[in-house]
Amino acid sequence: MSFKTTAVIFLLATQSNIVSASPVSTGSHSGSGKLVKVPGGFLPIAKVHAIPPGGTIVHTADVTQLLDVDGSVLHSATRRANATFSKPILSHTAFAASKEPTEAIPGRNQKRSLLSASVSALWEAPSVYSFISRWTVPLLPQQGHQVLRYYTALVPPSADAIIQPVLQYGTTAAGGGQFWSISSWYLDYSSGTAYFTNATRLPSTQGTQYLSPFVINNDEFGGTPSLPHAWYFGFEYWQTQTGVNLYTTEDYRYVYVSLEVTNATNIVELPSEEPTILDNIVIGTTSEGGYASSIPWSIQNDEEDGVSILIASSSGAGGGGALDIRYTS
Numbered sequence: 001m002s003f004k005t006t007a008v009i010f011l012l013a014t015q016s017n018i019v020s021a022s023p024v025s026t027g028s029h030s031g032s033g034k035l036v037k038v039p040g041g042f043l044p045i046a047k048v049h050a051i052p053p054g055g056t057i058v059h060t061a062d063v064t065q066l067l068d069v070d071g072s073v074l075h076s077a078t079r080r081a082n083a084t085f086s087k088p089i090l091s092h093t094a095f096a097a098s099k100e101p102t103e104a105i106p107g108r109n110q111k112r113s114l115l116s117a118s119v120s121a122l123w124e125a126p127s128v129y130s131f132i133s134r135w136t137v138p139l140l141p142q143q144g145h146q147v148l149r150y151y152t153a154l155v156p157p158s159a160d161a162i163i164q165p166v167l168q169y170g171t172t173a174a175g176g177g178q179f180w181s182i183s184s185w186y187l188d189y190s191s192g193t194a195y196f197t198n199a200t201r202l203p204s205t206q207g208t209q210y211l212s213p214f215v216i217n218n219d220e221f222g223g224t225p226s227l228p229h230a231w232y233f234g235f236e237y238w239q240t241q242t243g244v245n246l247y248t249t250e251d252y253r254y255v256y257v258s259l260e261v262t263n264a265t266n267i268v269e270l271p272s273e274e275p276t277i278l279d280n281i282v283i284g285t286t287s288e289g290g291y292a293s294s295i296p297w298s299i300q301n302d303e304e305d306g307v308s309i310l311i312a313s314s315s316g317a318g319g320g321g322a323l324d325i326r327y328t329s
């Protein structure tokens with residue numbers, strides 16, 4: 001399965017200019033069999049769930065549950081042998097090998113196939129206790145039907161799931177529209193379900209706007225023998241809207257930064273006027289507050305589409321790390 005299939009989550013038949021209503025609630029009017037596109041395939045809309053404010057996700061080896069703030073179970077999904085959507089590719093060798101020659105991808109023989117483009121940076125850390133960074137919110141791109149998702153994720157070695165605070169332009173199952181919005185996602189490939197917090201529109205500001213996604217490990221206080229790993233993720237200053245508690249059996253120690261572009265037709269539908277910067281990257285690797293002094297990122301670029309990710313600084317300590325996403329015409 002192509003790395004390209006880690007595409008954007010979005011509704012196939014979304015009216016992208018409906019900005020206030022969540023497409024999930026809109027979609028429920030047209031029947032329960034509706035499919036939404038998720039990375040690597042499609043899911044029935046019934047498998048894609050909104051996380052309530054203060055909600056919790058519990059992912060054991062056998063079952064994934066969404067809990068309301070009072071602890072009641074809203075949804076429960078069991079592990080299946082064959083998931084309907086594919087995992088992201090994560091091993092270093094598979095990651096490098098997944099760069100397919102252009103001619104091998106049907107419909108992608110031409111430059112600028114921005115209908116499905118992505119760039120990413122990956123690091124297999126020994127362990128992750130915190131992953132904090134800062135996006136400079138890009139200028140608004142030219143309006144189209146594109147969906148852009150910038151995210152800073154953690155993934156377990158099995159690649160069965162992904163913790164994903166997302167900066168988004170366009171409309172996805174979480175909502176959004178032709179503006180920048182944020183939401184937290186958890187994709188569970190093992191049970192074929194996806195979870196999101198409703199997209200929150202970022203206010204328009206005159207000056208430069210910064211946004212700090214975070215994933216924090218809380219094993220020490222939140223872990224139990226059966227669910228040793230406790231996580232809290234979202235965006236700083238937007239925790240009411242985006243904060244999600246997660247309990248897992250697996251450890252999440254692959255650090256993954258990506259831009260996924262879906263359904264763009266031209267480079268101007270990307271914020272191509274200047275590089276998009278993720279900086280202040282700090283990756284805590286020990287419970288005692290130790291940090292990676294240097295991060296040996298594996299990079300996957302998308303040269304034929306003119307999108308690339310560059311290591312501006314591989315530092316992992318003191319907020320010195322930075323990645324730049326560049327767009328060339």
Ligand SMILES: *[C@@H]1O[C@H](CO)[C@@H](O)[C@H](O)[C@H]1NC(C)=O
Pocket residue numbers: 010011012013014016145146263265
């Ligand atoms: C993709 O873009 C085209 C126009 O370029 C639009 O008609 C279509 O609805 C879009 N698809 C999605 C899923 O947004």
Ligand SMILES: *[C@@H]1O[C@H](CO)[C@@H](O)[C@H](O)[C@H]1NC(C)=O
Pocket residue numbers: 020021022025050051052053198
């Ligand atoms: C998400 O937004 C939709 C549409 O606005 C709303 O119906 C739903 O209650 C919201 N869900 C949560 C969990 O806030």
Ligand SMILES: *[C@@H]1O[C@H](CO)[C@@H](O)[C@H](O)[C@H]1NC(C)=O
Pocket residue numbers: 081082
């Ligand atoms: C699951 O995948 C295996 C291996 O690809 C296949 O043999 C089997 O038929 C699949 N099972 C279902 C229920 O699709």
